[in-house]
Amino acid sequence: MTAKEAVFKGHLAVSLPTLLIFVGVAICLYYLSDNALIHKLLFMPGAFVVAPPAAWLYWKYALPRWLVWALTNVEDHSELKFYAVNRGLVSSESSFHTGNFKERKLLEKLNQEYLIRQQQKVFKDDLSVPEIDEIGYSRSALITYMVIMLIFFVLGIYLLTTLQNWIFGLMIMVYGGYVGFKCFRKLISGDIPLKIGNHGIEIKGKTYRWGQIHHEKPSVEGSGRNRSNFLVFSNGSEMVKFKIDDLDLTPASLRNILIFYRARYNHTKANRKLKDASL
Numbered sequence: 001m002t003a004k005e006a007v008f009k010g011h012l013a014v015s016l017p018t019l020l021i022f023v024g025v026a027i028c029l030y031y032l033s034d035n036a037l038i039h040k041l042l043f044m045p046g047a048f049v050v051a052p053p054a055a056w057l058y059w060k061y062a063l064p065r066w067l068v069w070a071l072t073n074v075e076d077h078s079e080l081k082f083y084a085v086n087r088g089l090v091s092s093e094s095s096f097h098t099g100n101f102k103e104r105k106l107l108e109k110l111n112q113e114y115l116i117r118q119q120q121k122v123f124k125d126d127l128s129v130p131e132i133d134e135i136g137y138s139r140s141a142l143i144t145y146m147v148i149m150l151i152f153f154v155l156g157i158y159l160l161t162t163l164q165n166w167i168f169g170l171m172i173m174v175y176g177g178y179v180g181f182k183c184f185r186k187l188i189s190g191d192i193p194l195k196i197g198n199h200g201i202e203i204k205g206k207t208y209r210w211g212q213i214h215h216e217k218p219s220v221e222g223s224g225r226n227r228s229n230f231l232v233f234s235n236g237s238e239m240v241k242f243k244i245d246d247l248d249l250t251p252a253s254l255r256n257i258l259i260f261y262r263a264r265y266n267h268t269k270a271n272r273k274l275k276d277a278s279l
Contacts, residue, residue: 003079006070010089014062022055064103067096071110082255086220123267126260132197133257137186138248145183145246152176186246194231194247196257198264201233203242208235210265216258218244218251231258 029050074080081093090096096107156173159165195202200209201216216233219241229251231242244254 025051135194149176149180
């Protein structure tokens with residue numbers, strides 16, 4: 001089973017029932033208040049006091065069982081964790097260590113077995129993949145931002161000239177013009193803000209070597225309209241975070257790029273050690 005299929009089933013088994021329980025309890029309380037079985041003034045407090053704990057109890061019960069099932073049936077645990085976080089099933093990868101004592105021990109065992117399988121894998125290089133993957137800005141994303149900012153700019157002019165709303169109109173004009181100009185500069189610059197290759201990761205001219213960085217991965221923060229995607233990794237004691245929303249790649253493709261070049265580096269490093277030992 002693929003990670004995407006497992007996460008979809010997780011939403012059906014965990015997220016959907018949790019939502020239905022929350023809404024169902026609220027509807028039941030409304031029915032009781034509407035039929036004078038409880039005081040109407042108790043409906044809102046009751047909905048907030050009873051519905052969230054009821055939904056949380058089911059989520060707390062169902063999530064560890066889904067985790068055990070998913071880790072047992074999906075080969076690539078790293079991909080499973082990525083899609084579970086990216087698609088909002090869990091808030092972070094730390095959720096993969098939740099549950100009671102017995103469930104946590106089982107999850108730990110499944111993770112250890114996965115690590116052993118990963119260590120036994122043999123890396124197969126793809127010579128068609130270049131030494132460096134250059135990732136530029138997404139033209140479609142930048143053009144979309146520019147159109148939106150142009151609308152803001154025109155709206156600001158309308159507020160200034162027609163409605164005589166000087167403060168608000170000027171604020172919208174300045175914001176739309178500034179952000180739109182920044183997007184235009186990125187569009188015509190031809191800059192390559194992110195490079196990932198055999199030797200490491202380069203962000204806006206600053207290079208981080210594979211031997212110095214750890215735990216590189218795409219990460220998502222926020223939700224809804226405030227949702228943003230980042231490339232994160234640790235460089236010694238420094239935590240590096242780089243926003244990738246306006247780049248020409250998705251979090252899933254970034255993950256695959258990171259995995260490949262990290263594996264290529266480890267493979268080259270291991271071969272170099274074997275060669276040095278034989279001399």
